[in-house]
Amino acid sequence: MKRIGILTSGGDAPGMNAAIRAVAKTAIHHGLEVVGIRYGFAGLVAGDFIPLTAEDVDHKISQGGTFLYSARYPEFAQEDVQKKGAEQLRKHGIDAVIVIGGDGSYHGALALTRLGINSVGLPGTIDNDIPYTEYTIGFDSACRTAMDAIDKIRDTASSHHRVFIVNVMGRECGDIAMRVGVASGADAIVIPERSYDVKKIAETLKQGFADGKDHGLVVLAEGVMDAEDFKNELLKYGDFDARANVLGHMQRGGSPTVEDRVNATKMGNYAVNLLLDGKGGLAVGMENGKPNTHDILDLFDGKHEGDYSLLDVNEEMTKN
Amino acid sequence: MKRIGILTSGGDAPGMNAAIRAVAKTAIHHGLEVVGIRYGFAGLVAGDFIPLTAEDVDHKISQGGTFLYSARYPEFAQEDVQKKGAEQLRKHGIDAVIVIGGDGSYHGALALTRLGINSVGLPGTIDNDIPYTEYTIGFDSACRTAMDAIDKIRDTASSHHRVFIVNVMGRECGDIAMRVGVASGADAIVIPERSYDVKKIAETLKQGFADGKDHGLVVLAEGVMDAEDFKNELLKYGDFDARANVLGHMQRGGSPTVEDRVNATKMGNYAVNLLLDGKGGLAVGMENGKPNTHDILDLFDGKHEGDYSLLDVNEEMTKN
Amino acid sequence: MKRIGILTSGGDAPGMNAAIRAVAKTAIHHGLEVVGIRYGFAGLVAGDFIPLTAEDVDHKISQGGTFLYSARYPEFAQEDVQKKGAEQLRKHGIDAVIVIGGDGSYHGALALTRLGINSVGLPGTIDNDIPYTEYTIGFDSACRTAMDAIDKIRDTASSHHRVFIVNVMGRECGDIAMRVGVASGADAIVIPERSYDVKKIAETLKQGFADGKDHGLVVLAEGVMDAEDFKNELLKYGDFDARANVLGHMQRGGSPTVEDRVNATKMGNYAVNLLLDGKGGLAVGMENGKPNTHDILDLFDGKHEGDYSLLDVNEEMTKN
Amino acid sequence: MKRIGILTSGGDAPGMNAAIRAVAKTAIHHGLEVVGIRYGFAGLVAGDFIPLTAEDVDHKISQGGTFLYSARYPEFAQEDVQKKGAEQLRKHGIDAVIVIGGDGSYHGALALTRLGINSVGLPGTIDNDIPYTEYTIGFDSACRTAMDAIDKIRDTASSHHRVFIVNVMGRECGDIAMRVGVASGADAIVIPERSYDVKKIAETLKQGFADGKDHGLVVLAEGVMDAEDFKNELLKYGDFDARANVLGHMQRGGSPTVEDRVNATKMGNYAVNLLLDGKGGLAVGMENGKPNTHDILDLFDGKHEGDYSLLDVNEEMTKN
Incomplete structure (x- = not known):
């Protein structure tokens, strides 16, 4: 593996930039080249790629939004479009991809993996509605x-x-x-x-x-x-x-909180290590403060469980 | 003059508490007693009065809203209601009143002055729509x-x-x-x-x-x-x-900005000095960074002039 | 149990007020009376007690510091002083106590429990240096x-x-x-x-x-x-x-973060339930996002383990 | 006049980027080209110039610091160094310069003007210690x-x-x-x-x-x-x-306040208009909320007068 790509997909969330930064810096530490794919899967298919150096991402940790931009692109559900995407990656020598986003991102990451490009998904959405992770980037x-x-x-x-x-x-x-x-x-x-x-x-x-x-x-x-x-x-x-x-x-x-920056960094760093280990088709999450992984396939069957104890606690502080 | 009252009227605005604090601390410095009138003119007529010490207002400078509360009270436009208000003040030995609020507040302050209770108005509204002042409390x-x-x-x-x-x-x-x-x-x-x-x-x-x-x-x-x-x-x-x-x-x-706290403090301090000088029926404003006064009557004829040069500047930064 | 006391001890931390609020509101929900003990263990011995209603604590959730004040009081390590404290509590009909603070707080809570006043400790310190909790109030x-x-x-x-x-x-x-x-x-x-x-x-x-x-x-x-x-x-x-x-x-x-407010609330709520169950001598902590308990005695032998993986992650993002 | 340069000098201050943005956008509105001079007068002499488009400065209004960087450069007090600077500007077809910074910036702007490059200074320093302006960029x-x-x-x-x-x-x-x-x-x-x-x-x-x-x-x-x-x-x-x-x-x-952004924008916009009018050797300031100008020479004899009434107001709120 010599070169990895990174993209953000779906609604933007504070901490996405921190995750991109962590991916880029970790990959560079391990001697990899890093390519930013702009406008999510749309840009992947269109070949909208920019090289990322460690210095390019230096100031991104504190910035909201995603400097790689995001875009809706339902077309990526089609197999022929997925294949075009994989071709673009191969053409540019990109061996693996990290996708940050919500539900749709995982489908894309799985499709790429099946087409031979190991891909890993990171939970990036303010809604916290991803299964098997106690925390999504942007929620805090x-x-x-x-x-x-x-x-x-x-x-x-x-x-x-x-x-x-x-x-x-x-x-x-x-x-x-x-x-x-x-x-x-x-x-x-x-x-x-x-x-x-x-x-x-x-x-x-x-x-x-x-x-x-x-x-x-x-x-x-x-x-x-x-x-x-x-x-x-x-x-x-x-x-x-x-x-x-x-x-x-x-x-x-808005600028991401400590929690969002730290978790985005941990997960971004972890995702690169998964790729270095030759893995793909995985979703990274947080469990008890540590990054973990699940097969993306499991995610589709899984169900996010909210912390409904909060409702009970709130009720137990009223007078009646 | 031995005792002054203070009330907030109309929509709340950040810095109102800073103004109350400045009024209270300045009045106490000059040996006066200070009475907080709760719920604006409604509370004035109802006699909802609380004593204010310098320590009571110590932490208020950084707090949004108005701890004396505010309330709509169109009834205070009626002369008999105004008289009831003046009676309440006399009954409680309150010799003068400072009113913080928008347009309606000035009408009330003028009415009280005409009934023999010197009253001074401070511009407290986020809208900045008061004539003869470059700045209202809460705008910044x-x-x-x-x-x-x-x-x-x-x-x-x-x-x-x-x-x-x-x-x-x-x-x-x-x-x-x-x-x-x-x-x-x-x-x-x-x-x-x-x-x-x-x-x-x-x-x-x-x-x-x-x-x-x-x-x-x-x-x-x-x-x-x-x-x-x-x-x-x-x-x-x-x-x-x-x-x-x-x-x-x-x-x-929200907690008021530096500008709102400083100007609220300057105007609150200034208003007490006006009362000490035996004045009433006046509106305090800011002019070139300094407190000034106008007759409240003039305010009713006056018209706030916005800084429309901002529109020109903004236009002059577009491409066409 | 009819009446419980609450105090804050050691260095103040954002979220202490949120914890006090949660304790008070939960206790009142269960029909208990709540007494605020001012100035930590010093105030406990001196009998500096104030009643707390649900309305008294309404606005405290967003405020930094501790409105019950804190104080150094090494004298509470002495057994005769502890006894005086327990007597004060009994005199005022206080059946149980919740202590929010750092290391010293737990010693005090244990001492009171041994003297027959069930007491529970909450981790309140910005340093996060308490064993058996992934999180202390104020750290975030x-x-x-x-x-x-x-x-x-x-x-x-x-x-x-x-x-x-x-x-x-x-x-x-x-x-x-x-x-x-x-x-x-x-x-x-x-x-x-x-x-x-x-x-x-x-x-x-x-x-x-x-x-x-x-x-x-x-x-x-x-x-x-x-x-x-x-x-x-x-x-x-x-x-x-x-x-x-x-x-x-x-x-x-400063105003506490979401994390500090939520965890302080969860732990404060939980601590009251421990007292309702007749328990004492316990330290409340957070484990995997949920309140848990340990014997205070275990805490003294325990050692806080920092998340040193953060150092590795940070190293792995440098170039060498 | 076809092309203007802009630089920041001395200690950085929030709002400098807003001023650069206003200069660039206003100049482009009037059909001028804009060149960013990096590292203050040091970069001017070294010819460290970058072109600035309207899009380059789009997001700068909310960012602290100066994206053109600043640097100490006492050498610019020497006449031969000043001449080298003027030559660099001529070589790059830069007809006029706007300098944002403190005291030293004005000396540089005056020197350039005397060498035939009309230059205007903007007060950029958090200290507010510039004469003839009620306000410096960054102070608020x-x-x-x-x-x-x-x-x-x-x-x-x-x-x-x-x-x-x-x-x-x-x-x-x-x-x-x-x-x-x-x-x-x-x-x-x-x-x-x-x-x-x-x-x-x-x-x-x-x-x-x-x-x-x-x-x-x-x-x-x-x-x-x-x-x-x-x-x-x-x-x-x-x-x-x-x-x-x-x-x-x-x-x-830190991100500049409303006041700093608005005043930096007004002054930056105004400075371009001065250059368009063929003026140089001027210092822009704020007076009663509007941009004004003084000869830079007058500044050197002038003395900033602080608003010492604030001390009196503060004294008048103590008890003694």
């Missing part, structure tokens, strides 16, 4: 950004004795909502994986004001329902002042 | 929060070569949009006080991508139109990927 | 603060092609240095638990500049040696421009 | 960083009832100390331009604790004396617990 940063925003919103909620329903990211996965909800001291956390009782939430909020609380907070995962709709539901059972707030895309950006 | 913090969010949004915009239309606060006043737009390197800034040309904006964005720019940014004051609607207008003239984002209430909160 | 926040500062320092290092030796906290434990070093992309990480080779570090830095790197960074745990001395050692082997920087006490403060 | 960001650090230090100061003496930047100019001191609620602010009374400061701190304050804070400009020495002086008159903290180089870095 997204939680940080959401929590910081809610800390600000609480200032104005308290000044006016208001309830805020804050919509955080998570279409099918409530991990951001649960972690941010607990970290923000939410009165209620509402996620797609669990049913909820609007009336009971309204009662909790009313009780809070009655007891002298100066604000109310509901953290709502976007996959549940529209925040404005939820507010209207809530107001059927309580006459408090309420506002809905959608945090939106800023949750995807 | 709101701009900071919006800019920080846009810096994050730019990460994801760039990773995906997207255009973002970011809605910032400002119903009738484009000051936040202009300042944040320039500070964020926006391709276009759209405010209520000026007409705009959607087609031209779309051309600029298209040209940007054609020249190698990896993202586009439009900063839109909320008073202009809905961000989603603006996006749809824009997409009539360009086929780029675009998203709308409403930053929302977090712009009202 | 301290790393965040150090990393943010180094991100700023890198701006100026790069502008002037300088090497910075940044001293971070950690007298006997290199955990902050290792995690921050990796997260900051340090050229070298120097900790008390490992030997180091100044000459080799100087060679790495010189090689970096020769290859086009625009700055150099050494992260140094304070326990190793003075940063200025280290710089002078380094300059014996290289003629680059170098500066030493001691980050200092700010690493102890 | 440095104050922000220092204030944020002190907010954190206050958490730990309060938790332990300690006094902190915090050393902020400013060798001969107390502007950072004054602004940060007021914004941080310091008990005392000590600057090189004013005498101070250690005993009185100690009395204020003791009185604070006696009245129930839970911490003490002295903000000390580095030019006054060593923070550790100041602490020892202070402890002669008080028996409180005190610590010294030097904030150091991080004050130079």
